[in-house]
Ligand SMILES: NC(=O)c1ccc[n+]([C@@H]2O[C@H](COP(=O)([O-])OP(=O)(O)OC[C@H]3O[C@@H](n4cnc5c(N)ncnc54)[C@H](O)[C@@H]3O)[C@@H](O)[C@H]2O)c1
């Protein structure tokens with residue numbers, strides 16, 4: 001839980017971040033959701049020390065800022081790799097802004113987990129399930145290609161979550177099955193989600209930064225922590241892009257703002273093609 005001091009300091013800084021967030025007036029259920037790509041990296045672009053481990057990068061202020069972001073989005077999306085490695089809570093723990101504090105589920109984002117192959121163990125051990133069953137978070141949506149086990153389906157439905165079966169074209173059986181971002185955003189839109197914050201991990205971020213997907217991203221908010229994690233970490237490093245036989249940059253941010261927050265700096269921008 002963020003302390004009062006970190007909360008007020010973070011909120012003061014977030015006024016600079018607000019222009020990069022979805023606004024109620026821009027919500028139109030017929031459009032794709034507003035997409036904010038947000039994560040924390042080290043100076044060597046690592047999200048964690050190694051796959052399957054959780055590494056704290058954000059300091060208390062930027063962590064508080066992340067919870068502010070959670071309060072401003074309808075949904076928070078992660079890949080199954082993060083669900084399994086971190087057992088995250090994925091709720092807003094920002095008293096007074098949303099989340100805990102007697103406001104019920106108002107200000108709580110809906111967790112969305114990309115799990116095409118059915119690797120997430122939906123059980124009482126999952127913090128997301130525990131929080132949803134005690135009214136401190138929303139039940140998750142799990143997007144999948146597989147047929148879920150009945151017990152998992154029932155547990156998810158008990159906490160107002162659900163599995164959503166995605167259509168898999170028979171001619172695209174990849175070794176690592178993926179959803180098309182446009183399709184999954186359309187599914188979220190049909191669920192009434194008008195804004196989604198994509199929090200990671202590496203595979204999800206690198207996929208969304210691919211040149212064919214980056215145009216779907218409305219804003220990028222990256223916390224950069226003053227630490228190097230070294231080789232072998234989970235890195236933000238999208239596929240290379242070749243144009244006319246030469247390697248070119250994958251993408252660039254425009255409309256950039258750097259916001260210092262404690263020891264970290266928060267970089268905000270909009271993808272410019
Ligand atoms: N620092 C941060 O901000 C941050 C944020 C999130 C996660 N992490 C860290 O990242 C690591 C996990 O990253 P990762 O790359 O192993 O896992 P991930 O969370 O990116 O999940 C990968 C899985 O998600 C699914 N997936 C990804 N893209 C998909 C798509 N387009 N359609 C359908 N499914 C898709 C696939 O099943 C894939 O195997 C952990 O160590 C975690 O602690 C750090």
Ligand SMILES: Nc1nc(=O)c(N)c(NC[C@H](O)[C@H](O)[C@H](O)COP(=O)(O)O)[nH]1
Pocket residue numbers: 039040054055056057058062063066078082086087088089090091199200223
């Ligand atoms: N902003 C941020 N700073 C970090 O230092 C870090 N490691 C993450 N990691 C994101 C990842 O998705 C985590 O799993 C969730 O941030 C955990 O979420 P909870 O606090 O359990 O709700 N995110």
